[in-house]
Amino acid sequence: MNDSGHPPQGEGTRAVRAGLPEPVKYEPALPGPVFAAHFHLPGEPTGPYTYGRDENPTWARLERAVGELEAPGQDGVETLVFSSGMAAVSSVLFSQLRAGDAVVLPGDGYQALSLVRAQLEAYGIEVRTAPTGGDAQLDVLDGARLLWIETPSNPGLDVCDVRRLAEAAHARGALVAVDNTLATPLGQRPLGLGADFAVASGTKQLTGHGDVLLGYVVGRAGEAMTAVRRWRKIVGAIPGPMEAWLAHRSIATLQLRVERQSATALAVAEALRDWPEDLGVRYPGLPGDPSYEIASRQMRRYGCVVSFTLPTRERAEGFLQALRLVDDATSFGGVRSTAERRGRWGGDAVPEGFVRLSVGAEDAADLVADVRRALAESVR
Numbered sequence: 605m606n607d608s609g610h611p612p613q614g615e616g617t618r619a620v621r622a623g624l625p626e627p628v629k630y631e632p633a634l635p636g637p638v639f640a641a642h643f644h645l646p647g648e649p650t651g652p653y654t655y656g657r658d659e660n661p662t663w664a665r666l667e668r669a670v671g672e673l674e675a676p677g678q679d680g681v682e683t684l685v686f687s688s689g690m691a692a693v694s695s696v697l698f699s700q701l702r703a704g705d706a707v708v709l710p711g712d713g714y715q716a717l718s719l720v721r722a723q724l725e726a727y728g729i730e731v732r733t734a735p736t737g738g739d740a741q742l743d744v745l746d747g748a749r750l751l752w753i754e755t756p757s758n759p760g761l762d763v764c765d766v767r768r769l770a771e772a773a774h775a776r777g778a779l780v781a782v783d784n785t786l787a788t789p790l791g792q793r794p795l796g797l798g799a800d801f802a803v804a805s806g807t808k809q810l811t812g813h814g815d816v817l818l819g820y821v822v823g824r825a826g827e828a829m830t831a832v833r834r835w836r837k838i839v840g841a842i843p844g845p846m847e848a849w850l851a852h853r854s855i856a857t858l859q860l861r862v863e864r865q866s867a868t869a870l871a872v873a874e875a876l877r878d879w880p881e882d883l884g885v886r887y888p889g890l891p892g893d894p895s896y897e898i899a900s901r902q903m904r905r906y907g908c909v910v911s912f913t914l915p916t917r918e919r920a921e922g923f924l925q926a927l928r929l930v931d932d933a934t935s936f937g938g939v940r941s942t943a944e945r946r947g948r949w950g951g952d953a954v955p956e957g958f959v960r961l962s963v964g965a966e967d968a969a970d971l972v973a974d975v976r977r978a979l980a981e982s983v984r
């Protein structure tokens with residue numbers, strides 16, 4: 605028994621039951637999506653359900669599920685779901701920062717952060733950047749109101765020490781947000797490491813089927829989260845009930861997917877490391893990787909993304925074309941493997957031959973064989 609008087613639960617058990625209501629005779633375990641712009645509301649207009657931009661029972665169940673995974677057993681935690689990861693990211697940044705404030709962003713984070721940066725600056729907010737690896741954020745924290753961390757970073761897979769940075773930020777009165785997209789709550793729990801917000805795109809491995817856009821923010825209930833909720837209402841960045849329901853349904857298999865995909869990602873990373881050419885493979889779970897030491901302290905699983913660099917753009921394009929089990933597509937985290945030459949977008953500071961590979965739920969032996977064959981074929 606734990607403190608709450610319930611037997612401790614494993615992560616698979618928690619994932620399949622996350623956010624489910626108490627059983628009701630003749631009702632499904634996970635009630636279907638509630639499509640409602642408004643709810644019957646005679647008299648005083650008080651919740652829980654008033655208008656569809658403010659609340660929806662399908663989101664409420666999904667929010668409970670995400671909260672149970674991001675902050676298991678932690679009381680006083682609030683979760684909000686959004687229409688996309690960027691809606692969640694923007695809602696934290698734009699609700700917490702005012703003209704004259706300073707914010708620290710990763711210089712090597714998700715590519716749309718550069719658009720966010722320009723918008724923050726247009727509103728008179730000072731934006732400082734620091735690379736993710738090496739905890740260089742420490743040098744630019746003085747006087748900052750918010751520290752934004754993305755660890756592991758997408759697509760470079762660098763890692764920073766969340767606990768250390770959160771302590772340093774809090775000592776200076778700054779709030780800390782961690783983009784937990786790549787790790788998922790089963791890989792890393794930022795709130796447990798001291799962060800104020802765990803923010804993520806649910807579009808990636810959380811939902812895992814490449815058919816839903818979604819985002820979420822988890823934080824300690826209080827003023828800061830109230831401001832995030834208010835921002836969601838102001839901009840209307842809400843998920844559709846169908847998307848929220850699909851996401852909740854997908855969370856039931858999250859532990860299975862994350863377990864399988866991270867084990868296979870390690871196998872793929874090892875195959876790339878052992879290839880006769882030096883491909884500069886990066887995977888936080890690969891012993892010897894620059895991220896490995898910190899990652900093994902703060903992560904429980906290392907994610908499904910492996911990155912590496914082929915010598916030229918042509919070689920990378922040939923490699924992607926030769927793959928049979930891996931689709932050439934952006935995004936990551938899905939059950940079907942995808943890969944892309946990241947440089948085609950022009951937003952990331954990566955070499956022309958840089959490939960980001962997202963490992964799916966295929967059999968590891970099949971995937972490793974496909975990657976080896978495509979590497980060999982692309983030499984010709």
Ligand SMILES: *Cc1c(COP(=O)(O)O)cnc(C)c1O
Nearest residue numbers: 688689690714758785805807818
């Ligand atoms: C994809 C992604 C986002 C944005 O999420 P969307 O759902 O595409 O809006 C934010 N952060 C990271 C690390 C991502 O990979």
